[in-house]
Amino acid sequence: MNTGVIQALVTLHVRQVVADRSNLFWLFGMPLMFTVLMGMIFGDMGGGAPEAPEVTVYDESRGPASGALIAALGGHENYRIVVADSAGSWDLARSLVDAGRRTASLHIPAAFDANLALGLPAALSLAYDPDRASAQTVRTALEEAVLRLEFLSAGRRAEAGFDEARFDSIWRDPRITLEVRTLGRLGGEPQPSALTGFTSGFQHTGPSYTLMFVLMFMLMSVRDVVTQRRNGTLRRLRLAAASPWLLATGLFLGPLAVGLVQAAVLLGLNLLLPGMDYGGSPGALVLTMVLFTAVSSALALCVATFCRTPGQADGLGMTASMLLASLGGLWWPLEVVPGFMQKIAMALPTGQAVTIFHNMIGRGWGLAGNAAHLAALAGMLAVLLVLAAARFRRLVD
Amino acid sequence: MIRVSNLVKSFGDLRAVDDLSFAVGPGEIFGLLGPNGAGKTTTISVLSTLLPADAGSASVCGHDVAAEPGAVRRRIGVVPQELALYEELTAEQNLATFGQLYGLSGPRLKSRIGELLELAELAEHARRPVKGFSGGMKRRLNIMLGLVHAPEILFLDEPTVGIDAQARSRILDLIRSMNARGLTVLYTTHYLEEAEHLCDRIGVIDHGRLAALGDKEELIRQIGEHDVVRVQVPAAALAPAAAAAAAWPDVTFADLRRGKLEIHCRDGAALLPRLQAELSAGGLGLDQLEVIRPNLESLYLKITGRALRE
Ligand SMILES: Nc1ncnc2c1ncn2[C@@H]1O[C@H](COP(=O)(O)OP(=O)(O)O)[C@@H](O)[C@H]1O
Ligand SMILES: [Mg+2]
Numbered sequence: 001m002n003t004g005v006i007q008a009l010v011t012l013h014v015r016q017v018v019a020d021r022s023n024l025f026w027l028f029g030m031p032l033m034f035t036v037l038m039g040m041i042f043g044d045m046g047g048g049a050p051e052a053p054e055v056t057v058y059d060e061s062r063g064p065a066s067g068a069l070i071a072a073l074g075g076h077e078n079y080r081i082v083v084a085d086s087a088g089s090w091d092l093a094r095s096l097v098d099a100g101r102r103t104a105s106l107h108i109p110a111a112f113d114a115n116l117a118l119g120l121p122a123a124l125s126l127a128y129d130p131d132r133a134s135a136q137t138v139r140t141a142l143e144e145a146v147l148r149l150e151f152l153s154a155g156r157r158a159e160a161g162f163d164e165a166r167f168d169s170i171w172r173d174p175r176i177t178l179e180v181r182t183l184g185r186l187g188g189e190p191q192p193s194a195l196t197g198f199t200s201g202f203q204h205t206g207p208s209y210t211l212m213f214v215l216m217f218m219l220m221s222v223r224d225v226v227t228q229r230r231n232g233t234l235r236r237l238r239l240a241a242a243s244p245w246l247l248a249t250g251l252f253l254g255p256l257a258v259g260l261v262q263a264a265v266l267l268g269l270n271l272l273l274p275g276m277d278y279g280g281s282p283g284a285l286v287l288t289m290v291l292f293t294a295v296s297s298a299l300a301l302c303v304a305t306f307c308r309t310p311g312q313a314d315g316l317g318m319t320a321s322m323l324l325a326s327l328g329g330l331w332w333p334l335e336v337v338p339g340f341m342q343k344i345a346m347a348l349p350t351g352q353a354v355t356i357f358h359n360m361i362g363r364g365w366g367l368a369g370n371a372a373h374l375a376a377l378a379g380m381l382a383v384l385l386v387l388a389a390a391r392f393r394r395l396v397d
Numbered sequence: 398m399i400r401v402s403n404l405v406k407s408f409g410d411l412r413a414v415d416d417l418s419f420a421v422g423p424g425e426i427f428g429l430l431g432p433n434g435a436g437k438t439t440t441i442s443v444l445s446t447l448l449p450a451d452a453g454s455a456s457v458c459g460h461d462v463a464a465e466p467g468a469v470r471r472r473i474g475v476v477p478q479e480l481a482l483y484e485e486l487t488a489e490q491n492l493a494t495f496g497q498l499y500g501l502s503g504p505r506l507k508s509r510i511g512e513l514l515e516l517a518e519l520a521e522h523a524r525r526p527v528k529g530f531s532g533g534m535k536r537r538l539n540i541m542l543g544l545v546h547a548p549e550i551l552f553l554d555e556p557t558v559g560i561d562a563q564a565r566s567r568i569l570d571l572i573r574s575m576n577a578r579g580l581t582v583l584y585t586t587h588y589l590e591e592a593e594h595l596c597d598r599i600g601v602i603d604h605g606r607l608a609a610l611g612d613k614e615e616l617i618r619q620i621g622e623h624d625v626v627r628v629q630v631p632a633a634a635l636a637p638a639a640a641a642a643a644a645w646p647d648v649t650f651a652d653l654r655r656g657k658l659e660i661h662c663r664d665g666a667a668l669l670p671r672l673q674a675e676l677s678a679g680g681l682g683l684d685q686l687e688v689i690r691p692n693l694e695s696l697y698l699k700i701t702g703r704a705l706r707e
Contacts, residue, residue, distance in 0.1 A: 008497030012483075015494070019485040019526065232481030235447060236542065239475055240498035242467065397447075 009250025027262045031213035035205045042201030053103040063113025072145035079134040094127045104128035104138045200275025207357035208330040210266040218296040219317035225304040226313040238396045248392045259293040281366030291377040292353040298384035305391035324350045352376045398581045403453035413439040415605035428596030429585040436605035437585035445475045474543035478554040484528040499546035513541040533564025550581045624665030629685035630658045
């Protein structure tokens with residue numbers, strides 16, 4: 001094998017890509033934009049939105065005591081307080097918690113402040129989901145705030161001139177201290193989607209859009225191959241490269257090299273997104289990306305042999321990448337499409353690759369668990385390489 | 398250096414190259430002159446091993462193009478008719494790409510690139526993307542890309558198409574200077590003047606067939622065109638002079654035309670001493686003499702029946 005020729009052809013392709021600055025956008029900018037944007041849209045699907053869960057407070061009392069209570073609940077990271085504008089029905093509030101759409105709901109009845117001032121019993125209602133760590137925090141904070149209010153009003157009743165300052169001096173210097181530490185992780189929050197096993201929308205969009213844009217950039221560069229054929233540079237390459245097979249190999253490896261760099265950068269940057277990881281098998285990750293990128297490059301070479309004009313290359317390339325991406329489950333998870341569409345997806349390299357990623361991320365499967373899918377990708381690569389070789393003469397003659 | 402015998406190449410029913418034979422010697426600039434569609438590019442493609450011939454044979458530097466394509470390719474440089482350049486890359490990167498493909502690297506590649514850029518007067522544009530180049534600059538770079546690996550023979554396929562006269566003469570100078578360094582050149586063109594001024598020998602090709610072959614003088618003679626000698630002779634002496642001249646060998650026509658004696662012969666210059674002797678014997682001088690040599694253009698029109706310029 002004449003590695004000099006291959007090296008020259010790979011260098012040529014890299015030079016061509018780098019020479020056009022707008023390629024940076026197609027290689028990296030566009031995919032990252034899509035990953036983040038669509039990941040946020042898919043956020044709900046994962047169940048655990050990156051935003052803190054909501055605690056709704058229905059404050060019908062609207063006095064200093066209820067205000068102090070709400071203030072005392074605030075300032076925690078793992079939930080946020082939303083004071084409802086209009087007092088909804090308590091049933092509705094409870095049903096929201098029951099449906100998992102709120103961490104907790106607190107109801108402060110209209111008579112709360114007045115009763116407290118008069119020294120009468122005052123009722124509060126809290127509904128919360130005991131599975132959630134955030135709900136536990138709400139409950140603890142609320143109990144502390146209630147205790148404080150209780151002591152303050154008791155002191156006022158017992159002692160003339162008992163004021164807030166006097167109370168604080170007692171409150172801040174307790175006789176008994178209790179240190180509580182929560183260890184381990186409470187399950188249930190954020191909840192993995194029953195469908196995908198994902199906890200974040202990015203776990204779908206990160207790998208999916210990486211695959212999609214690797215494929216798309218590859219198919220976009222079919223135009224360059226067709227242009228090279230038309231302007232005679234491809235014939236020149238054929239004259240200079242010792243054999244047509246060396247030339248074919250170079251035309252396959254050039255885009256493959258660029259695609260691997262693109263994939264590495266995108267997958268690396270995706271790790272910065274919340275909830276992103278690729279499971280525990282670097283081997284499966286690397287093998288999947290190498291196979292998929294090689295399949296894409298072989299496919300691009302095949303498509304090039306069918307195109308005579310740059311316009312045809314654009315049309316065929318765009319159609320192919322859109323179909324492969326959508327049918328293969330790169331736009332939305334395959335778990336949400338009907339069974340026969342899932343079967344179609346498994347016939348496509350995109351469907352195989354994204355399934356491997358889902359297995360790695362959602363189930364923690366590595367090389368062994370994904371062996372069948374990796375073999376399918378390798379088989380597709382072999383078929384495409386044979387097809388590209390059979391049709392290569394048409395490209396260079 | 399190049400030997401082509403009875404070469405045939407057809408595309409379907411069309412015989413693009415039809416029983417073509419010619420040879421090019423070392424150090425020669427050989428012109429293949431013919432109108433568009435004559436079969437020039439097809440001939441070059443066969444010679445450069447890009448197309449297989451249907452019949453006949455061709456060899457370059459002693460290597461048969463069909464049997465030893467690799468050996469042929471190493472010895473030839475090909476400059477295609479199109480601007481086969483990477484427009485988005487710089488001149489230097491274009492040259493480096495092909496240099497690397499031919500196995501050059503490191504300082505050897507660098508010095509070769511510098512040399513070629515110098516030769517093409519592109520040294521100060523080395524790092525500019527080619528898309529910003531003028532037509533002439535692109536054409537010069539196009540030629541240099543065929544020379545990176547220092548070939549023995551250069552095939553130039555219409556290298557001056559689409560550029561102005563000044564840029565064209567620069568390219569012809571460039572080719573001459575490379576030829577002076579020992580490069581053998583096969584040059585195709587449909588511009589008669591180029592073939593006439595640049596080439597040592599010319600093959601006129603039309604419909605894939607060789608219509609004439611030789612240097613300029615030989616071509617004219619092959620076609621059977623004649624020189625025309627016109628001389629002013631006093632009216633009284635006209636008839637006898639014409640009668641005498643008509644009897645000379647090599648003269649095909651001698652008579653009075655527009656008040657002058659007109660003689661058609663193969664070689665007007667060779668005829669002059671005899672004519673002078675004849676006239677001075679009769680007490681006359683050579684007065685208002687003109688010798689009209691047929692030019693290649695009229696010859697070319699006669700061969701191909703087509704005007705050259707598009
Ligand atoms: N690949 C091809 N397929 C079919 N016809 C061709 C092909 N290449 C050239 N021809 C035809 O062969 C003839 C000679 O073409 P060419 O060698 O390009 O002429 P020239 O270079 O002298 O202009 C033309 O009639 C052209 O249309
Ligand atoms: Mg031509």
